[in-house]
Amino acid sequence: MAVLNPTTSITTPKSPSATPTGPAPLPRIDDPSAVSPADARALSRTLFQRLGQLEEGTPEFSYVRGTLVELNMALVKFVAGRYRTRSEPMEDIIQVGTVGLIKAIDRFDPGQGVEFTTFAIPTIAGEIKRFFRDTGWMVHVPRRLQELRIALAKATDELQQLHDRAPSTAELAEHLSLSEAEIREGIVASRAQTAGSLDIGAGSDTDDGPTLGDRLAFEERDFELVLNREALKPAIAALSERDREVLSLRFGSDLTQAEIGELLGFSQMHISRVLKRVLGELRTALLTES
Structure with a gap:
């Protein structure tokens, strides 16, 4: 296991599940936030292995699960x-x-x-x-209209309870001291919070006929990209665990080189060199496969 920072204190309390032939006592980390990213990953590996050996609902299980949460809050x-x-x-x-x-x-x-x-x-x-x-x-609207939607909802409820019917635009305008044009603008803007389904029939109230989604169909241009990814799977599987992690964070999680370096405890230059080497190996593998 990696050496912990001097500021991090870890003790090993006596565990009721520990016996001369049983698992080792669980380590207790006084301040998980002080653990470095590298040490947090190393400790997490150990704790995940231990978590799989414990019965859910036991104090030991709760402790290990809670410690994993605290150790990885930096990811959140x-x-x-x-x-x-x-x-x-x-x-x-x-x-x-x-x-x-x-x-x-x-x-x-x-x-x-x-x-x-x-x-x-x-x-x-x-x-x-x-x-x-x-x-x-669903679409961006100005803050003024978002606040107007909330005011309209409250005013509609109040007037509906008062008159036992849905209020008119004029009544809402008078109640909120606004013009009828502003009320209509707020009603239209409120519809932007949700979107209609593509499965609804286009221009028809029946379920038969083509839907809007059918009319929006298009040819998939990335089909060749999918084929290339499938061809790269064996080459990616042959990479080291660290190289696969860097590759996944860059192209799977869409992190920048600087963000990957910050997360893994390396410099941006080191991550750049790793990516350049790995991409070169994958490019060679793909050309060889072709």
């Missing part, structure tokens, strides 16, 4: 940082990303030979993107 903050320009509070994004991290821990199989970092980042990013999809708008 790393992915969440890519969305810092969004209007949602960063605390909410990190909270959602943590849910993705927990899902990644529960689904991860160390026997597949994949680094947890490589597996977790797309899972965390997917959970955050799902959050934006579920709470955001």
Whole structure:
């Protein structure tokens, strides 16, 4: 196991599951946030192996699972940082990303030979993107219209309870001290929060006939790219674990060289050299295959 930073304290408490012939006591990490990225990966490998040996619901299982979450919170903050320009509070994004991290821990199989970092980042990013999809708008509208939609929803509820019917545009305008044109603009803008289905019949109220999705069909231009990826699979499988991890983070998770270096504890120049070498090997393998 990698040597930990001097600031990180790890003790080995007595575990009720440890016996002279049983597994070794579980290490206790006083401050997981002080563990370096390299040490966190090394400790995570050990803890994942141990997690698979423990029974779910036991104190030891809960401790190992919780420690894995704390050790890998840097991944959540790393992915969440890519969305810092969004209007949602960063605390909410990190909270959602943590849910993705927990899902990644529960689904991860160390026997597949994949680094947890490589597996977790797309899972965390997917959970955050799902959050934006579920709470955001399908198209961008000005903040003024987003706030108007909320005011319209509240005013509609109030007037509907008062008159026992849906309010008219004029009544909404008077209630909100706005013009009828502004009310109509807010109603149109509110429709931008959801999108219609491509399975709906185009220009027809029946289920028969072509759908809008049928009319939008097009020839797949990336078919040759898929074939090339299939041809590269044996060459990628022959790479070292670290080379596959760098390749996956660059082209699977779409991270920059600097971001990969920050995540793995290397310089951007080192990551650049690794990618150049690996891509050269893959290019040679693909040409040989052709």
